[in-house]
Amino acid sequence: MPCMLRPEFRSRPRPNASVLLALFALAGALIVGPIATAQPAAAAGTAHISISNFAFSPSTITITAGTEVDVTNTDPTAHTFTSDPGDAQQWDSGPIQPGGVFSVTFPSAGTFGFHCNIHPSMQGTITVVAAPATTAAPATTTPTSASTSQSSPRSTSAAGAVAPTALPRTGSAGAVRLVTVAVTLMLFGGAFTASGARRRRRRAG
Numbered sequence: 001m002p003c004m005l006r007p008e009f010r011s012r013p014r015p016n017a018s019v020l021l022a023l024f025a026l027a028g029a030l031i032v033g034p035i036a037t038a039q040p041a042a043a044a045g046t047a048h049i050s051i052s053n054f055a056f057s058p059s060t061i062t063i064t065a066g067t068e069v070d071v072t073n074t075d076p077t078a079h080t081f082t083s084d085p086g087d088a089q090q091w092d093s094g095p096i097q098p099g100g101v102f103s104v105t106f107p108s109a110g111t112f113g114f115h116c117n118i119h120p121s122m123q124g125t126i127t128v129v130a131a132p133a134t135t136a137a138p139a140t141t142t143p144t145s146a147s148t149s150q151s152s153p154r155s156t157s158a159a160g161a162v163a164p165t166a167l168p169r170t171g172s173a174g175a176v177r178l179v180t181v182a183v184t185l186m187l188f189g190g191a192f193t194a195s196g197a198r199r200r201r202r203r204a205g
Contacts, residue, residue: 046070049124051079051096056114059124065131068105073098079122084113092117 047063049056051073063069071081071093078095081102088110093102095118106112109130116122 048072049081050074051081051116051122054079054119054122056116056122056124060127061124062127062129063106065107065109065128066105067128068103069126071096071102071104073100079119080117082115082117084115087112 046068047061047070049058049061049069049071051057051071052075054075056071061069073079073096076098078097080095081091081093081104083090083092088108089106089112091104096102106126106128109128112126112128114124114126
């Protein structure tokens with residue numbers, strides 16, 4: 001009786017999940033890297049203090065060097081915004097009438113107390129921290145007098161403008177890490193596929 005040979009069926013190889021994951025990670029590195037370089041860094045701006053119900057609000061604030069502090073009087077009576085004696089930076093707004101605004105820029109780090117000369121119980125503190133260092137080239141400026149740290153009631157002069165800080169570093173380091181992970185996953189996927197092939201050959205034998 002002739003011997004019947006059993007036909008051999010071979011399953012089609014399926015895509016390995018680790019290899020697909022590695023390809024997605026590589027594509028993400030190429031896309032995310034350029035996007036991360038387009039975000040500008042934040043610059044020092046303006047802080048606000050209001051005078052209401054015979055009190056400064058907030059009475060204690062922390063700002064970055066170069067920040068301008070605006071004080072608005074919302075009370076129906078006049079107040080002053082005056083530095084405490086002995087501090088490194090001195091200023092005196094004089095009487096701020098109801099609805100008036102007085103501005104002071106703080107160029108240097110330090111702790112500065114303030115009060116109202118008309119109502120001594122009104123007190124507060126401003127803490128100024130140093131601005132973060134940047135690698136941007138120094139800008140050319142025009143020398144000014146030493147009295148520019150104290151501002152007159154609010155104006156639209158450009159002297160108080162703050163230069164933007166440098167852009168953050170690119171995302172190239174993150175892209176390199178993603179590519180490294182992708183290559184590792186590809187190697188792991190190849191080893192997993194080879195191991196499966198060996199097991200199928202042993203079962204077939």
